[in-house]
Amino acid sequence: MPTAPVIRSDVPGSFARSVFHERHPELVRQVLDALPYGPAERAAVQRLLAESVTGVLEPPAEDAHDRAQWLAWGEGLWGRPWGEAPFLWAESWFYHRLLDAIGYFRPGTWQGIDPFAPFKNAELAGAAVDDELAALSDLDDLAPARRDAALLSSALWGNRADLSFAMTSEQGGSTDSDLLADDSALLWAELDRTRGGRICVLADNAARELLPDLVLIDHLFTRGSATRVDLYVKPRPYFVSDATTADVLATVERLRSAPTDAAAAIGRRLWHALGSGELTVRTHPFFCAPLPFHDLPADLRAEFTGATLTVLKGDLNYRRLVGDRLWPPTTPFADAARYFPSSVAALRTLKSDVITGLSPTTVARLDRTHTPWRTTGRHAVIQVALRN
Numbered sequence: 001m002p003t004a005p006v007i008r009s010d011v012p013g014s015f016a017r018s019v020f021h022e023r024h025p026e027l028v029r030q031v032l033d034a035l036p037y038g039p040a041e042r043a044a045v046q047r048l049l050a051e052s053v054t055g056v057l058e059p060p061a062e063d064a065h066d067r068a069q070w071l072a073w074g075e076g077l078w079g080r081p082w083g084e085a086p087f088l089w090a091e092s093w094f095y096h097r098l099l100d101a102i103g104y105f106r107p108g109t110w111q112g113i114d115p116f117a118p119f120k121n122a123e124l125a126g127a128a129v130d131d132e133l134a135a136l137s138d139l140d141d142l143a144p145a146r147r148d149a150a151l152l153s154s155a156l157w158g159n160r161a162d163l164s165f166a167m168t169s170e171q172g173g174s175t176d177s178d179l180l181a182d183d184s185a186l187l188w189a190e191l192d193r194t195r196g197g198r199i200c201v202l203a204d205n206a207a208r209e210l211l212p213d214l215v216l217i218d219h220l221f222t223r224g225s226a227t228r229v230d231l232y233v234k235p236r237p238y239f240v241s242d243a244t245t246a247d248v249l250a251t252v253e254r255l256r257s258a259p260t261d262a263a264a265a266i267g268r269r270l271w272h273a274l275g276s277g278e279l280t281v282r283t284h285p286f287f288c289a290p291l292p293f294h295d296l297p298a299d300l301r302a303e304f305t306g307a308t309l310t311v312l313k314g315d316l317n318y319r320r321l322v323g324d325r326l327w328p329p330t331t332p333f334a335d336a337a338r339y340f341p342s343s344v345a346a347l348r349t350l351k352s353d354v355i356t357g358l359s360p361t362t363v364a365r366l367d368r369t370h371t372p373w374r375t376t377g378r379h380a381v382i383q384v385a386l387r388n
């Protein structure tokens, strides 16, 4: 597999640089507005913000609970400017440090409190979710293939509803031309071939994204594609809106308590599947590690081995799957994902510079628009790599 330059945030005018210089200050403002943190937490967050744009990577504190782990992950980077670290690494360290700054890891008022919960909860309780729940009633009238397509599409475009992304971008409807690569026929054919197996789903964001993900999981059970689904979430708050176990439970409850029969029935089935072990919610410290999935630890690799398919949701999982590099966009997706221990399907809207698997015509069409099409979140891909 040829290699490509690793993305860094010290390139003037780059998307990665704008994440640190524009998005993070706005994110920090919203986080500090959402909960009544004390002066010590507020000052620590501001120090982090300043360090991340003008300072150097300070090693973890002597008493940090995971100091040894981070010292190893950051070997060769400590003391260097943040922008010299790989973008993926630096963002992951930023979210870790943000939790540290607000007291998430220390005994005290804020220990274990999700700083992003106010945003996630508001979104889950909102009218847009009411509409999504009501729309589930129409699905029963669809022919099976149409229902497959509708539910896959909801899970895909649900990734547009990322809270971090919503901070600086306009939302809007999608059109067919926004879907830049569509392996959905291959995906359903593979699911029909491997009926009744174990499917892994790597969740991305909570609330409006997790809802259609859970509905898709229910559909995979009811159409006989899976007898078991392992849903992987983050072990702690991460990248603003990433789903944790608490978010899964809140979303299942939102479905269960929906006023419409179709949504409530899905919620009840998921609740039952959780209780029977057909659906498991799993996590692993590696999901908050600053590394691509090429570095999967042996225990996690063993969990994916033997799955009929692993579905990866969202931009961050895509970056970790193919590597956070400036690939030529026509690099075959299957070449980039072949190393993964199971067949994979990526459902991702494009919110960062990484992309593989596009046709030369598609790239030429997008480049002619002279828009930052890789990062606006307007475009999406459904890409599949089978492991034979």
Ligand SMILES: O=P(O)(O)OC[C@H]1O[C@](O)(CO)[C@@H](O)[C@@H]1O
Pocket (backbone or CB within 6 Å): 019, 023, 091, 159, 162, 164, 165, 204, 205, 239, 313, 314, 315, 316, 317, 319, 349, 351, 352
């Ligand atoms: O929620 P998603 O789809 O993983 O997107 C997260 C994306 O948001 C960013 O953090 C930018 O805000 C990207 O760097 C990242 O890949």
